[in-house]
Amino acid sequence: MPSISSKLLILFIWACLSTLSSANQPWFWAHNCSSPFNPTHHPSPPPPTSPTSRTPPSQSLPPSPPRSRRPRTPPSQQMPSPPPPSPQLPPPPPPPRSQRPRTPPRSRGPRTPPSQQSSPPPPPPTPPSRKIIVGGSEHWHLGFDYNDWALKNGPFHINDILVFKYDPPNSTTPAHSVYQLPNMRSFVNCDLGKAKMLANSTQGSTENGFEFQLKHQNPYYFACGEANGFHCQTGSMKFTLTPILQG
Numbered sequence: 001m002p003s004i005s006s007k008l009l010i011l012f013i014w015a016c017l018s019t020l021s022s023a024n025q026p027w028f029w030a031h032n033c034s035s036p037f038n039p040t041h042h043p044s045p046p047p048p049t050s051p052t053s054r055t056p057p058s059q060s061l062p063p064s065p066p067r068s069r070r071p072r073t074p075p076s077q078q079m080p081s082p083p084p085p086s087p088q089l090p091p092p093p094p095p096p097r098s099q100r101p102r103t104p105p106r107s108r109g110p111r112t113p114p115s116q117q118s119s120p121p122p123p124p125p126t127p128p129s130r131k132i133i134v135g136g137s138e139h140w141h142l143g144f145d146y147n148d149w150a151l152k153n154g155p156f157h158i159n160d161i162l163v164f165k166y167d168p169p170n171s172t173t174p175a176h177s178v179y180q181l182p183n184m185r186s187f188v189n190c191d192l193g194k195a196k197m198l199a200n201s202t203q204g205s206t207e208n209g210f211e212f213q214l215k216h217q218n219p220y221y222f223a224c225g226e227a228n229g230f231h232c233q234t235g236s237m238k239f240t241l242t243p244i245l246q247g
Helices: 002-023 026-032 146-153 184-189 226-233
Strands: 131-133 161-164 178-180 196-199 210-213 220-223 238-241
Touching: 146 238, 184 220, 184 238, 196 210, 220 226
Parallel strands: 131 161
Antiparallel strands: 161 210, 178 196, 178 220, 220 238
16 A cells, blocks of 8 residues: 555656646646645745746846936027028119109198288387587587586487587687597597597588487597687597497
């Protein structure tokens, strides 16, 4: 009896080994290599794999780093290539005078009839000119202080008219005339060298006398030019005045 069991065990072991060598499946040991005579027998663990079939962790190759890729620029952000430079063309010649566009005439507003146009205000009325007889009732003769008369009858205004009246020369009356001196120095010295004669010995002997209008606002110097300045120096036939604007 023991020999038959040993033979069966040997055959069983041989069958397991042959199957293991042909199949080499780990699950075979769990299902086919258990002894039928030992119900408490647990399947043995699968045999360890051969050293050549597995690579130890220490000798495993490190994983290759991922390949870096450049970020792609979206089409909307890509810079467009500059256009090729256009060839410089000469400026076109100006069109002939007959083809140039004509500027339309400027539109003018309705014209105001002359009756409705605003006229400038009229200038202020010019005051009437005064006629002043030089010397008053004494007229123009020797021995009268005409400077004093000018001070008492002033002020004189622009556009006033001085009237010189004197008798015509005869055997008893000397001749008189009217001169305008250029400045105060000539007036003080009775220097008639640069004086201007306004009226001769006969122009003041008429009924209306000789009239002279004061037109400028500047000093006037008057004197008698007879007897080589003697009437001016000794006879006091001279006076000065400065007209002003009439307010």
